[in-house]
Amino acid sequence: MKNRITEVFNIKYPIISGGMVWCSGWRLASAVSNAGGLGLIGAGSMYPEVLREHIQKCKAATNNTFGVNVPLLYPNIEEIINIIIEEGVKVVFTSAGNPKTWTKKLQDSGIKVAHVVSSSKFAVKCQEAGVDVVVAEGFEAGGHNGREETTTLILIPQVRKSIDIPLIAAGGIATGNGMLAALALGAEGVQIGTRFALTQESSAAAEFKNLCVNLNEGDTLLSLKKVGPTRMIKNEFYKQVQEAEDRGASAEEIKALLGRGRSKKGIFEGDLVEGELEIGQIASLIKDLPLAEDVVKSIITEFNASAKALSGISF
Incomplete structure (x- = not known):
C-alpha cells in the first residue's frame, strides 16, 4: 500500500x-x-x-x-x-x-x-x-x-x-x-x-476506557461552544456545562466552570463524574480494548477484504 x-x-x-x-x-x-x-x-x-x-x-x-x-x-x-x-x-x-x-x-x-x-x-x-x-x-x-x-x-x-x-x-x-x-x-x-x-x-485511565466501550449511540455531544466546541460524554460535568449554556452564561463563566485540569481529571485520573470526558462518536461501535498492533492489523485486513469484494461490483 x-x-x-x-x-x-x-x-x-x-x-x-x-x-x-x-x-x-x-x-x-x-x-x-x-x-x-x-x-x-x-x-x-x-x-x-x-x-x-x-x-x-x-x-x-x-x-x-x-x-x-x-x-x-x-x-x-x-x-x-x-x-x-x-x-x-x-x-x-x-x-x-x-x-x-x-x-x-x-x-x-x-x-x-x-x-x-x-x-x-x-x-x-x-x-x-x-x-x-x-x-x-x-x-x-x-x-x-x-x-x-x-x-x-x-x-x-x-x-x-x-x-x-x-x-x-x-x-x-x-x-x-x-x-x-x-x-x-x-x-x-x-x-x-x-x-x-x-x-x-x-x-487513559482504566475507568475511562471501560466507560467508553459501554457507550451507546448518542452518548456523546458537542459542548463548551462558547469556549471551543468539544465532544464529550454526557456526565455530571457535561450537565453543569449545558445548564450554564442554556441560561446564557458568558464565556468567562464557562471558563471558570471548566477550571484547570478538567480533562486530566476525567481521562487520565478516571473521575467519571466531575471530569471532562472527551471521546468521539465512533466509541459506540467499539467494545474491546486490544493492543494497538492488533487494531492496525484488523483495519488493514478489513480494508483489503472490502476493497476486493467491491472491485467487481457495477450497476
Missing part, C-alpha cells in the same frame, strides 16, 4: 494515530509506528520536559517514523518546537493556530508538517502556508472540534476539490471499512483517535 501519505512519512500503511491529550504517550505512539502506521505523541497534555522524555522513550522503543502533535496555542510553544527539533523528530502535526507561524522553521529542520483543519477554507490556507499534508477532521471526532460542525462525509470531498497536496481524513473512522470510505471520498490516509485511545497502550 503505497501512496503520497506513506511516501511523505516513510510508513507502511497510511494510518495515523491521533495525538490525543492524556492518551497518546510514547507507548501508544511507538506501538502504532511498530505496526506500520504513524504514531503521534500528544504534546497538548505535556510540560516541555515531559514531552522530551516521551520523545526519547519513543525513539528507544521504535526504529520507525513517529511524530508529535502540537496545538499551536500552547503556552510554551517556542520551547516545545525547539525540543522537537533538538530531539530529531521527523513529523509534526499542528492544530489550533496559524500554520504559517512554525511550518517553515520545522521544514528547514527536515521535519514534515501536517495541519488539522475543519473546513475547505482553512485547508486552502494550509496549502498556501506550505504544509506537506492537510488533515481534514469532521465533527464526529472527540475532543476539540471546528465550529462549522461539518461531518467527515461532507468535508473530505470538499477539501479534496480545494487543495492539491496530500489529504488525511479524520473523525468517525475506526475500521477498515471506514478507511475505505475515506479513501473513496478523496483522502489518501486516515487519522484515528478514539479507536487508539481505547487500546492497551493508551495512557
